[in-house]
Amino acid sequence: MEHYYMNLTLKVWRQKNSKSKGSFETYHVKNISSEMSFLEMLDVLNETLIQEGKDPIVFDHDCREGICGSCSMFINGQAHGPWKQNTVCQLHMRAYKDGDTIVVEPWRSKAFPVIKDLMVDRAAFDRIIQSGGYVSVNTGNSQDANSLPINKKNADESFDAASCIGCGACVATCKNGSAMLFVGAKISQLALLPQGEPERKSRALKMVAQMDKEGFGNCTNTYACEAECPKGISVAYIARMNREFIGSGLTTEE
Amino acid sequence: MAVATYFCTTKINTIIAIMTWNQFFTSSIGKKFTMALTGIFLVLFLIIHAGINSSIFLNDNGETFTTLGHFMSHNWIVRFLEIGLFAGLIMHIIQGLVLWKQNRSARPIPYYNKQDRGSTWYSRSMGILGTLLLIFLVIHISHFFVGTKIALYSGDQPHSLYNEMKEVFSHWWIVAIYLGGIIALFWHLLHGFQSAWQTLGLNNKKYITIIKVIGIGYTVIICTLFALMPLAMYFKWIE
Amino acid sequence: MSLDAKIPPGEMKDKWDYYKGHVNLVNPANKRKLEVIVIGTGLAGASAAAALGELGYKVKAFCFQDSPRRAHSIAAQGGINAAKNYQNDGDSVFRLFYDTVKGGDYRAREGNVYRLAQVSGAIIDQCVAQGVPFAREYGGLLSNRSFGGTQVQRTFYAAGQTGQQLLLGAYSALERQVSLGNVLMYSRHEMLDIVVIDGKTRGIIARNLVSGELERHFGHAVLLCSGGYGNVFYLSTNAMGSNVTAAWKAHKKGAYFANPCFTQIHPTCIPVSGDHQSKLTLMSESLRNDGRIWVPKDQSDARSPNDIPEEERDYFLERRYPAFGNLVPRDVASRAAKERCDAGFGVGTTKMAVYLDFEDAIKRYGRIEAGKTGDHTEDDSIIGLGKSVVKEKYGNLFEMYEKITGENPYELPMRIYPAVHYTMGGLWVDYELQTTVPGLYSLGEANFSDHGANRLGASALMQGLADGYFVIPYTLGNFLSEEIRVQAIPLEHPAFEDAENKVSARLHRLMDIKGTQTVESFHKRLGKIMWDKCGMARNEAGLQSAIEEIRLLKAEFWSDLKIPGDIKEMNPELDKAGRVADFIELGELMCIDALHRKESCGGHFREESQTEDGEAKRDDGSYAYVAAWNLQEEGNWELHKEQLKFEIVKPTQRSYK
Numbered sequence A: 001m002e003h004y005y006m007n008l009t010l011k012v013w014r015q016k017n018s019k020s021k022g023s024f025e026t027y028h029v030k031n032i033s034s035e036m037s038f039l040e041m042l043d044v045l046n047e048t049l050i051q052e053g054k055d056p057i058v059f060d061h062d063c064r065e066g067i068c069g070s071c072s073m074f075i076n077g078q079a080h081g082p083w084k085q086n087t088v089c090q091l092h093m094r095a096y097k098d099g100d101t102i103v104v105e106p107w108r109s110k111a112f113p114v115i116k117d118l119m120v121d122r123a124a125f126d127r128i129i130q131s132g133g134y135v136s137v138n139t140g141n142s143q144d145a146n147s148l149p150i151n152k153k154n155a156d157e158s159f160d161a162a163s164c165i166g167c168g169a170c171v172a173t174c175k176n177g178s179a180m181l182f183v184g185a186k187i188s189q190l191a192l193l194p195q196g197e198p199e200r201k202s203r204a205l206k207m208v209a210q211m212d213k214e215g216f217g218n219c220t221n222t223y224a225c226e227a228e229c230p231k232g233i234s235v236a237y238i239a240r241m242n243r244e245f246i247g248s249g250l251t252t253e254e
Numbered sequence B: 001m002a003v004a005t006y007f008c009t010t011k012i013n014t015i016i017a018i019m020t021w022n023q024f025f026t027s028s029i030g031k032k033f034t035m036a037l038t039g040i041f042l043v044l045f046l047i048i049h050a051g052i053n054s055s056i057f058l059n060d061n062g063e064t065f066t067t068l069g070h071f072m073s074h075n076w077i078v079r080f081l082e083i084g085l086f087a088g089l090i091m092h093i094i095q096g097l098v099l100w101k102q103n104r105s106a107r108p109i110p111y112y113n114k115q116d117r118g119s120t121w122y123s124r125s126m127g128i129l130g131t132l133l134l135i136f137l138v139i140h141i142s143h144f145f146v147g148t149k150i151a152l153y154s155g156d157q158p159h160s161l162y163n164e165m166k167e168v169f170s171h172w173w174i175v176a177i178y179l180g181g182i183i184a185l186f187w188h189l190l191h192g193f194q195s196a197w198q199t200l201g202l203n204n205k206k207y208i209t210i211i212k213v214i215g216i217g218y219t220v221i222i223c224t225l226f227a228l229m230p231l232a233m234y235f236k237w238i239e
Numbered sequence C: 001m002s003l004d005a006k007i008p009p010g011e012m013k014d015k016w017d018y019y020k021g022h023v024n025l026v027n028p029a030n031k032r033k034l035e036v037i038v039i040g041t042g043l044a045g046a047s048a049a050a051a052l053g054e055l056g057y058k059v060k061a062f063c064f065q066d067s068p069r070r071a072h073s074i075a076a077q078g079g080i081n082a083a084k085n086y087q088n089d090g091d092s093v094f095r096l097f098y099d100t101v102k103g104g105d106y107r108a109r110e111g112n113v114y115r116l117a118q119v120s121g122a123i124i125d126q127c128v129a130q131g132v133p134f135a136r137e138y139g140g141l142l143s144n145r146s147f148g149g150t151q152v153q154r155t156f157y158a159a160g161q162t163g164q165q166l167l168l169g170a171y172s173a174l175e176r177q178v179s180l181g182n183v184l185m186y187s188r189h190e191m192l193d194i195v196v197i198d199g200k201t202r203g204i205i206a207r208n209l210v211s212g213e214l215e216r217h218f219g220h221a222v223l224l225c226s227g228g229y230g231n232v233f234y235l236s237t238n239a240m241g242s243n244v245t246a247a248w249k250a251h252k253k254g255a256y257f258a259n260p261c262f263t264q265i266h267p268t269c270i271p272v273s274g275d276h277q278s279k280l281t282l283m284s285e286s287l288r289n290d291g292r293i294w295v296p297k298d299q300s301d302a303r304s305p306n307d308i309p310e311e312e313r314d315y316f317l318e319r320r321y322p323a324f325g326n327l328v329p330r331d332v333a334s335r336a337a338k339e340r341c342d343a344g345f346g347v348g349t350t351k352m353a354v355y356l357d358f359e360d361a362i363k364r365y366g367r368i369e370a371g372k373t374g375d376h377t378e379d380d381s382i383i384g385l386g387k388s389v390v391k392e393k394y395g396n397l398f399e400m401y402e403k404i405t406g407e408n409p410y411e412l413p414m415r416i417y418p419a420v421h422y423t424m425g426g427l428w429v430d431y432e433l434q435t436t437v438p439g440l441y442s443l444g445e446a447n448f449s450d451h452g453a454n455r456l457g458a459s460a461l462m463q464g465l466a467d468g469y470f471v472i473p474y475t476l477g478n479f480l481s482e483e484i485r486v487q488a489i490p491l492e493h494p495a496f497e498d499a500e501n502k503v504s505a506r507l508h509r510l511m512d513i514k515g516t517q518t519v520e521s522f523h524k525r526l527g528k529i530m531w532d533k534c535g536m537a538r539n540e541a542g543l544q545s546a547i548e549e550i551r552l553l554k555a556e557f558w559s560d561l562k563i564p565g566d567i568k569e570m571n572p573e574l575d576k577a578g579r580v581a582d583f584i585e586l587g588e589l590m591c592i593d594a595l596h597r598k599e600s601c602g603g604h605f606r607e608e609s610q611t612e613d614g615e616a617k618r619d620d621g622s623y624a625y626v627a628a629w630n631l632q633e634e635g636n637w638e639l640h641k642e643q644l645k646f647e648i649v650k651p652t653q654r655s656y657k
């Protein structure tokens, strides 16, 4: 891979805290190596900001290998930037060329209020899981793992749904700010497994109810979420959630 | 010493897993469910509507069309279905507009420059397309439906819809409005048809292609038929 | 003080049963009155908090990320071991126990390891019951693979995302307890001190990272499940936020720190590409099952790897270790790669990398696939078939490699280099996982654990979950049964007051330095000292100079650090400064520990202690003990030894020749 250096203009959203109004600031970074990751480029910028006595840009990040789901930035109009099935922390600067201007914003959603700069509060996702994203099994209650054979196709599909990293890019991308890809993935993961069966109906109802409470928008099947999801979670899981919910809603007695 | 409340989730989950009808239909997916059902209902209506209207292409000076129309307007089952149709249409419209508004409020601050990978423009514009359709329908119904009904209940001469149609479609600007409405319908259906099945949960690898193909076929055929009607009359392809 | 591990009496296989049969219990009504604080929500912390919540204790759990699901356990790729013997290939509790003690180069405590092997099976049962989607065979039963050079297939996995799936299982159990009101979850909170009252741990001081406020929390006991400290090297495969702070604060309050110098360097990581590098990425160990490691025979060979003919390649692992070849344990493989690079045979722009080549595997799999259809030609079509097999096995890793390096590993061999990955050392704990401070427990990677001087692949996940789900629910009760009469201590108690004041004073001290250098620059310098002198190979002179350098660095840090912003607001630079300050102190102790241990064992390689052909040489006569350090005053530690008795697995020199 050819290695090159570039100078860039960055327009970054700065917001002191959840109460203040934010705005864009423009920065210039020089001599950025094409081998850096996007976050390393921001590290370089932050080091200069600190040296200049300014506040560095705050953003969520931890694993920097695309699995923890912390990192969350809207870059030039796309969640996690231009690469497909990718998180910001895995985006590398060879995606850009000398002279480019890059606009960086936080996830924008009523349900994800900004905490500072590019960092948002995604606790709504945790509360949705609290409402039913589990199998109610206490520690030590379980039988031998192989006493329950599971059709490989279902197991694989369940795994695909379970690979969601909870980053919120789906919400950030969806024109309606809908969380249905995230919720659909969790409901599907458990609906596809026999372990999830006993609570299947109530889980779908409770999780959707909590999702509605959090202020996410409603899916209108535009499928942009699937295209931007770093794990490529399929919108077929939204359909499965709808099926689970409608089935449960119509068949549970009052 | 501050007490931690900010990120601490103290709330005990009180949602019970039982759904009243009210809870069902006011939930996000319940609303989608209504949209999809009424949407599919409208899709079915358009098959009949386009089917009957196509009889004008027989070029028999509207005879078949009038007979069919007479049957439709005097059969009580059809009358009953008509009420259902309007109820469905109104539900579809209200629910659609409510959703549109709610969804817009889920993102109070817009993005600086949002790109749209993976979604089509028309899937993102269902609300606008629907509003265009609404405008079209108001005009359309004031043209045909209202007149027919007045004639029906005032016991006058059986109203000749065929002639009225000819009269209406003799103005180029009305034809233009109709074509506009049909274009809006085209895009609304192109997304709406398969979207309704996704909403009902029927999206898996096996069916999705079939549904998509049927959806495109349906949309193209229905819209072409409708588009030809005003054109044929304006350009006098049929007498 | 002599260190008593409190190993229960009886035969090895009966000890845990004996313990469970004799331990004191807390009755359900009393559990509701007892409060437990859990620091960390990785596999160890989340499983412990969930299990204790289920039992009815009042639990408060803390993590510094925005959600408990983001703990670094999420990043584990390869798998989790369990002695299930589902493959009928001769595995057993004893064999897992034996492999772990041997793999740890005879520096682990037999009693703990045996218990770990005993409960390993129940972990898999529990995870499956939670809906963790492990890989399965067509018959619907669980699939296993072999990992880390063991002779049996005992590793359970979920593609290359095992840690993620296990953590999401534990996280869901935790969130269930949150919804039931048994656990209060405090995300974006960092523990900055423990509070000790009358000799027992009774709470913590935490900082709300969003508001910057300090908070006091009471607990009848505190569990530290705060993960490993590999980031002391600056560059490691750990997450950016992984730190030693929680453990270090406990250490400063009297918890001994055991075997700090035992660090695992993982052989297959993506090499450093430049000064900007902020972390390193692991390429799963499973790649060594199919990849061959080599360097050019000629130092000055500048050709593209594909143009270097077979005879001019040095497959150095296969050459040095014909019996195990590319599958030698991690410590051995890492040192061999370093040896080649130090000798000038490294590849890539930095010359600090070796090739991991899949060409042979692609051809081999291609031929097998072609053979299935009766096709025995030798042409490009088999390459295509082979690539698709390799893609199915390692696709996500290959993709990750390509994203980072921009090179296609299906066409060009990967470049890899060892990187810091895991820390075997940690807080000293006894059989009950209790530290030397009563009421303070440590679980998971944060304790000095069951892995001795070297951890086997797929054993950390097992240990974290064993500690949290199946050990602490029993052992904690033994302590808490004595505490049922202790009322919740008011947060106005002078001990809380005092602890909070000290934490606050330190934060102010950091902010008030107002120097010129950033936290990051100090961290980088610390990392370089540690990597150069306390990394893969260590020697007396190097360690001594490292200690000197670290002391100077520490002085410079405390006089020239620059932190922007304020205390009472979200301020990641301040958070980082606190962590780096602790890393600096830890670094010194690691060097002291490495210096005192004059033998080579596991991940600790002392150049003075090697065989003629450069292999590690243990000294069981002098060093068969756990080195537990007690901090006397800043920069001055006292060594306590816990002698290790090997009743069952008799130490021998490991050989992979």
Ligand SMILES: Cc1cc2nc3c(=O)[nH]c(=O)nc-3n(C[C@H](O)[C@H](O)[C@H](O)COP(=O)(O)OP(=O)(O)OC[C@H]3O[C@@H](n4cnc5c(N)ncnc54)[C@H](O)[C@@H]3O)c2cc1C
Residues within 6 Å of the ligand: C039, C040, C041, C042, C043, C044, C045, C062, C063, C064, C065, C068, C070, C071, C072, C073, C074, C075, C076, C077, C078, C079, C080, C081, C162, C163, C189, C190, C191, C192, C225, C226, C227, C228, C237, C238, C239, C242, C243, C245, C246, C282, C421, C422, C443, C444, C445, C446, C457, C458, C459, C460, C461, C462, C464
């Ligand atoms: C890349 C990678 C791959 C790995 N692959 C494998 C594998 O295949 N198999 C295997 O067995 N092992 C593997 N390991 C090792 C294994 O993942 C870890 O050892 C294990 O997950 C550690 O779990 P833990 O619960 O102890 O800590 P962690 O998961 O690191 O959790 C630490 C927790 O403590 C919290 N915390 C830390 N400090 C504070 C503080 N001061 N205040 C409040 N909270 C705090 C954090 O927020 C976090 O929740 C891998 C490790 C890495 C880095």
Ligand code: HEM
Residues within 6 Å of the ligand: B049, B053, B069, B072, B073, B082, B085, B133, B140, B141, B144, B145, B148, B149, B161, B165, B178, B181, B182, B185, B226, B227, B229, B230
């Ligand atoms: C361009 C071609 C069209 C023609 C010639 C046409 C003609 C008519 C006529 C003659 C009627 C009155 C029928 C009656 O009262 O019994 C009618 C009613 C109606 N049309 Fe159309 N129409 C066209 C397109 C459309 C489209 C595109 C829609 C919907 C999107 C539509 C929706 C309706 C509705 C809802 C009614 C009233 C319901 C009913 O009475 O059955 N029409 N149309």
Ligand code: HEM
Residues within 6 Å of the ligand: A219, A220, A221, B032, B035, B036, B037, B038, B039, B040, B042, B043, B046, B092, B093, B096, B097, B099, B100, B126, B127, B129, B130, B131, B133, B134, B137, B188, B189, B191, B192, B193, B195, B196, B197, B199, B200
């Ligand atoms: C007259 C005014 C109309 C308005 C305001 C309107 C509005 C909307 C809106 C906003 C949606 C998006 C909801 C979603 O995708 O989930 C929608 C969906 C849909 N509409 Fe309409 N619409 C109108 C007329 C029609 C007509 C005449 C038809 C049929 C012929 C129709 C068929 C559909 C279908 C099938 C869907 C998809 C339902 C789904 O996604 O589940 N609509 N409509």
Ligand code: SF4
Residues within 6 Å of the ligand: A163, A164, A165, A166, A167, A168, A169, A170, A171, A181, A182, A185, A228, A229, A230, A231, A232, A233
């Ligand atoms: S569904 Fe995809 S985009 Fe949404 S939270 Fe999960 S991983 Fe992120």
Ligand code: F3S
Residues within 6 Å of the ligand: A173, A174, A175, A176, A177, A178, A179, A180, A181, A218, A219, A220, A221, A222, A223, A224, A225, A226, A235, A238
């Ligand atoms: S982008 Fe939004 S509209 Fe639905 S399909 Fe995805 S949630």
Ligand code: FES
Residues within 6 Å of the ligand: A060, A061, A062, A063, A064, A065, A066, A067, A068, A069, A070, A071, A087, A088, A089, A090
């Ligand atoms: S930092 Fe973990 S996914 Fe990006």
